[in-house]
Amino acid sequence: MEQALLQIAYLVASIFFIMSLKSLSSQETARQGNLYGMIGMGVAILATLLNSQVDQYTMILIALVISSVIGYQVAAKVEMTQMPELVALLHSFVGAAAVLVGFASDRSMGQEGGHVASSLYAAEIGVDIFIGAITLTGSIVAFLKLKGQVSGKPLLLPNRHKMNAGAAIACIILIGIYAAYVDQTNFYNWGWIALLIMTVIAGALGAHLVFAIGGADMPVVVSMLNSYSGWTASAAGFMLDNDLLIITGALVGSSGAILSYIMCKSMNRSIVSVIFGGYGANAGTAPVKPALTAEEQAALVVQETEAQQLAQDLLNAKSVIIVPGYGLAQARAAGSVYQLCEDLRARGTKVRFAIHPVAGRLPGHMNILLAEANVPYDIVEDLEDINDDFPNTDIVLVIGANDIVNPLAQEDPHCPIGGMEVLEVWKSTKTIIFKRSRNVGYAGIDNPLFYKENSEMFFGDAANSVNEVVTTLRS
C-alpha cells in the first residue's frame, strides 16, 4: 500500500514537471510553470521523506537546510550577466551528486537494506558514475571557461579523438571488471579499485571534452551539459529502481538535447562535432589568420560616426532595429540601450531588437539581459521572424555583436562561420556598428560588414557611446 502511495506521489510529481516545462511556451504562462516545478519537487521530496526506507532524518534535514540557504543566497545575488557561469556550476553539482549516490549504492550493495549484488546492478552503478563524472568535470571546466579563468581557446591536443575513444573504452572495460568482482565481500577488492579508476578517467574525459571546445561554442556546451545532467539522473533512476528519477532525468535530458540541437543548427555546426570536441569539418573555432597583410588591413577604409551625427540620423529614421551581442553584456550597456529605445519609441520610431540564437553565452541569454533592462518582450524578435525586415529598416544598431552579423558566413563556405545563419543587417539603409576597437571577433575573422558603403563605425565603450547618443537626442 505504501509503495502504491509512493508511486502515485511520484506520478503526480512527474505530471507537475511536465506541466512546468509546457508552461514555458510563452511569457504569460511561464511564471506558473516555475510554480508547477516547485510543487512537483515538493511532492517528490515529501513523498520520499515519508518512505520507510529513509531513516537518517537528522542528516538529511541538516543537508536540506544548509543547501536551501546557500541556494537562495546564490540565486538572489547572482547578476544576469553571470547566468552562464552559474548554470554551468549548478550542472556540476548534479554530476557530483550522481557520483556520490553511485558510490553510496556501491557501499550499500549486498548489505543490510541495500540492493542485492548483481552484475546488472553493478553495471548500472558504473554507468551512473560514468555519466555523473563527465558531467561533473565537464561542467567545472565550462564554468571556468565562462568565468574567463581558463582560456576560451580550444585545447586541441594531438590524437585527441583517439584519446577520447580510448578513455571511453577503458571505462567500459573497468565497469566490466567491477561487475565481475561484484560478489566479493572484501571491502578493498579489485572491483572497487576498478570503479575508482574508472571515475577518474571519466572525469578526465569530461574535462578534456570541454577543454577542446572553443569559447564561441559555449552556448552549445552548456546546453549539452544540461542534457547530460538529465541523463545522469535517469541513470541513477535505473540504478535505484526509481521511475521518478528516470522520468525527470529524461525530461531534462531531452530539453538540453533539443537546445543543443537548435544552437548547432544556428551555427551550422554538426552536433557530433561539438560533442566530440571539434571532430569534423569545422574543427573547433581555431582563429583563422586574416587573409590580408597588416598594411592591407589598415588600408581598408571604414566610415566613422559619432554621437551628433548618429543622433541626427536616428531622428530621421522611421524604423530601427538593434542587434545586441555579448559585448553589450560585457559593457553593461543594456540599461543605456533601453533608454535609447524608449526615447526613440516616444518619438514614434519603430524600434525592435533582433536576437540571434547564439548571441551571448547561453541560449536565450540576450533575452534575459534585455528583460532585466526592462525592454518589453514583444519588441524582441528572433532571427527567423526579423531577418526579412532588414531591407525595410532605416537604421540598424549593432552593439557588441560581430560574428552574428558577418556576411562572410553567407559568402564563404570555408571560413570558420561558413554556412551559419546570420542577421542580414547590411540590407538595411544604414548600419551603425558599436565597437571598442577594430579587433576581430571570437571566430578570429575580419568582418566585411565594417567596410560596406552603408556601414558606419562608432568606436568606444558601448555604454558610453549609447549614453552620449541619448544625451544628444534629448537636447
Added chain:
Amino acid sequence: MRIGVPFETATGEKRVSATPNTVRRLKKRGFDVAIASGAGQQASFSDQAYQEAGADIWEADQIWSESDIVLKVTPPTKEQVEQMQDGSVLMGFLWPKENEELVETLRSKGVTSIAMECVPRISRAQKLDALSSMSNVSGYRAVIEAAYYYGSFFNAQFTAAGRVDQAKVLVIGAGVSGLAAAGAARGLGAKVYAFDVRSAAREQVESMGAEFVEVEFEESGDGDGGYAKVMSDEFIAAEMALFRKLAAEMDIVITTALIPGRPAPKLWLNEALAEMKPGSVVVDLASERGGNCESTVPGETVEVNGVHIVGWTDMPSRLAPTSSQLYGMNLVHYLKDIESGSGEVGFNLKDVVVRSSIITHQKEILWPPPPLSEIDPSSLPKEMQKAKDTTKDASASSTSTKATPVVTAPKTSQKSEEPRSKGLSNKQMTWLGIAILWCLLLVTSDKSSAGESTIIFLNHLTVFALSCFIGWQVIWNVTHALHTPLMSVTNAISGIILVGGMLQAHGTSDSAASILGALAVLLAMINVVGGFAVTQRMLKMFRK
C-alpha cells in the same frame, strides 16, 4: 557597347525601358546609350532630360540597326527584329511561349535575347525581378482604379452630417501585387481582407495590416517542389462558397491570381458577382490572361448589375514614370551582373539567372531551360540544391519572401523548419503505438525470477523511452526568449537526484552510504532552491 532604347510601339504602352536616372547609371558602367527620339515622352521624360544624362538621341531605325544591346519593355515586332545585327542583344518581356514566330526570327538573326519575365525567383536575383517590380505597381494602381469607380470614401468618417462607413476590400491572392494592393488600400483607410490557398501567406498578409481569410478545409495549399497543388473539387466548392458569402459584404474585390503559362483561373464566378451590392467594384489584375472574374472583359471596364468590373491590362503603364524607373533598374542590375568589362557584357550559361532567362543565343534556341539544379548546383543557395524542380515553363521556387503574383505561388522557403508539433504526426503515432505494445508485452510475459530483473530493467527502459518522447514534444514549444529560464528550471528539476541521496541515507549514520547520500542531498538541493529562485527572478523581469 552601345545600348539602344526604342520607342514602345505597342498600343497604349507608355513605359520606356530607360529613364534619365538609369541612363546615368549605365553611362557610369561604361556603356554608350542612345534613346529613340520621343521614347520617354509619355513617361514624362523629355529628349533633353536624356541628353543631359549623357544619352544620344537617335532615329528609331538607327536604334534597331546600330545598337549592340536593345532594351525593350514589351516584345518587339518581327520587322523591328529584322533590322537587328547578328550578335546583338535584346532584353525585355518576351513571352516566348506565345511568340514562337518572334523567337524564330530572333534566332535566325543571331540575336541573343533575354526574357526578363523568366528570371528565376531566387534571393540574389530579387533586384532583377521585373515581374515583381511591375506587380508591385499594378497592385497599387488597382486600388487607385477601384477608388476611382467606387462611390464612397475608403476610410470611415464621422461628420456632422452623419457617418460614412469604412470600405471593405477583399484581395484574392497574396502575392506581390496582392500585398501591394492590401497595403495601398490600408493606406487609404479601408478594412482589408486577403485570401490565399497557401497558409504561409498569413504572416505576410498580417504584416500588411490585413486580415487573412482562408477556407475552412483540412487541405494544405502547399504542394511539392514549391508550387501549390491542384486543389480537390471539395476544396474548390468550399472556396466558391466562401467567395459568395464574402461577395455580399465586400465593397471592393481585387483579384490577382495568375498561373504562369496558363489562362488565369476563374475564381470570382457570376454567382459571386450577383451577390455584390450595386456600386461595388471588382478590379481584375489577371485580365490580360482572361481574368479571374467570369465577367471580365480584358482591356475594358464594364458594368454588370451596378458593379464595375475593371479589366485594364495596362496597370504598370498607367504609372509609366515610376514603372519605367523600376523596370529600368531591373535592367541595370541585370547588365551589371553579366558585365565582362567596362561597358561590355558576356553570357555565362552556367549562371542560373542567365541560363533561365536566355531565349536565343548564337543562332540557337536555348529556351526552355533545364531544371535549376542541373545548371549549376553550386551556384544555388543551399536550400535550393536539394529542391526538386517540377517545372518546365514557370519560374522556380523562391527563397525570398516576396511571393509571386500567383495564388498557387511557390513555397517561400525550402528550409526544414523546426517541428513545432501541435499534434501527433503519423511517425509519432507509430512510435507511441510501439511503446504501448511493448508495455503490454512486458505485462504478460514470463515472470520467472531469472528473467525478473531483466523485466524490471525493460520496464524502466520503457518508462525512459516514453519520457524522452514526452520531453521531445513539450520542449519544442518553448519560445526562444525563454531558453535561459528553461535551462535554470530543468537544472532545478534535475536536482531530483536528491531523492536518490535520501534513499541511500539509511542504516547507521556513519556508514559510508549515509554520509555519501547526505552529501548528495546537500549538493542537489542547492540546485533545486537556487534553480527555482533564479528562474523566478528571471521570469519576473519579462514585461510587455
